[in-house]
Amino acid sequence: MIGTSTRDALDGAVTAIAAAGCESPRLDAELLLAHVLGVGRERLLTERELTVEGPAVRAFQDAVRRRSIEREPVAYILGRRGFRRIEVAVDSRALVPRPETELLVEVGLRLSNGARLLDLCTGSGAVALALKEERPDLQVVGSDVSAPALQLAQENARRLGLEVRFMQADLLAGVEDEFDAILANPPYVAESERASLAPEIMRHEPHEALFAGADGLAVIRLLIEQIGARERLGTVALEVGAGQAGAVAELLRGAGFATVDTERDLAGIERVVVGERSLGERSRA
Numbered sequence: 001m002i003g004t005s006t007r008d009a010l011d012g013a014v015t016a017i018a019a020a021g022c023e024s025p026r027l028d029a030e031l032l033l034a035h036v037l038g039v040g041r042e043r044l045l046t047e048r049e050l051t052v053e054g055p056a057v058r059a060f061q062d063a064v065r066r067r068s069i070e071r072e073p074v075a076y077i078l079g080r081r082g083f084r085r086i087e088v089a090v091d092s093r094a095l096v097p098r099p100e101t102e103l104l105v106e107v108g109l110r111l112s113n114g115a116r117l118l119d120l121c122t123g124s125g126a127v128a129l130a131l132k133e134e135r136p137d138l139q140v141v142g143s144d145v146s147a148p149a150l151q152l153a154q155e156n157a158r159r160l161g162l163e164v165r166f167m168q169a170d171l172l173a174g175v176e177d178e179f180d181a182i183l184a185n186p187p188y189v190a191e192s193e194r195a196s197l198a199p200e201i202m203r204h205e206p207h208e209a210l211f212a213g214a215d216g217l218a219v220i221r222l223l224i225e226q227i228g229a230r231e232r233l234g235t236v237a238l239e240v241g242a243g244q245a246g247a248v249a250e251l252l253r254g255a256g257f258a259t260v261d262t263e264r265d266l267a268g269i270e271r272v273v274v275g276e277r278s279l280g281e282r283s284r285a
């Protein structure tokens with residue numbers, strides 16, 4: 001592929017990526033080539049004189065190999081992912097933030113001025129950082145049990161110049177600060193689903209970010225138990241897997257959250273369960 005036109009380079013890449021069974025081969029190929037050439041994706045289509053040459057040839061071949069043979073997620077190859085209005089760096093230290101997780105940010109946007117908020121299970125820090133960027137008045141903390149994920153989240157905060165504090169904790173164990181709200185996208189995949197997960201997920205994303213016992217609710221159950229005892233906490237929003245919303249809503253009601261709502265994602269799946277309780281309800285819980 002020496003001095004190839006972008007069209008020929010793309011056609012070859014699309015064939016390889018499609019043959020590997022990836023879902024969106026053309027989009028993937030365009031994103032990878034635009035990244036290698038350091039141009040916007042639209043320029044690949046509008047500038048016919050663009051060619052792939054010199055070091056870009058090897059770099060593109062390598063990116064296509066990672067995508068097709070190794071089935072690495074495009075976001076890891078690019079090293080970044082757009083989330084709400086920010087772009088976070090991503091690599092194998094943390095899950096690739098998904099579009100449906102933006103629903104958690106929308107819950108956070110409804111909090112009152114200056115509210116103290118914990119993004120629990122923060123991973124790359126995407127939720128915490130997107131919220132701080134949109135609502136600088138909020139006091140945002142992110143936590144995770146994984147030291148490598150926290151390192152990535154801190155790097156993202158520094159690069160984006162956003163003032164979010166990150167700390168290492170196993171759910172709420174040892175977390176002394178009080179919060180008005182907790183948002184979390186915890187691991188919620190059932191062990192039984194292992195075999196059906198895409199290679200992108202199984203081979204590359206951290207397994208501690210994904211699995212949570214036989215029914216996928218092991219982490220959420222523990223978390224809701226811990227949350228019940230938190231005096232100041234008025235709002236909890238939890239991302240859940242398909243079919244889990246009813247059980248999680250019940251657990252939240254049991255922890256004293258009188259109002260429980262569910263938000264659907266773009267695919268119509270009940271994706272985020274939001275529990276709210278007033279001060280009086282909290283002291284009775």
Ligand SMILES: C[S@@+](CC[C@H](N)C(=O)[O-])C[C@H]1O[C@@H](n2cnc3c(N)ncnc32)[C@H](O)[C@@H]1O
Nearest residue numbers: 095097121122123144145146170171185187209
């Ligand atoms: C599904 S990922 C979510 C990452 C990020 N919030 C996002 O939405 O892209 C779950 C995260 O929970 C963390 N985690 C797993 N078990 C945990 C625990 N017991 N306490 C705190 N964090 C945990 C994992 O390390 C992982 O970063």
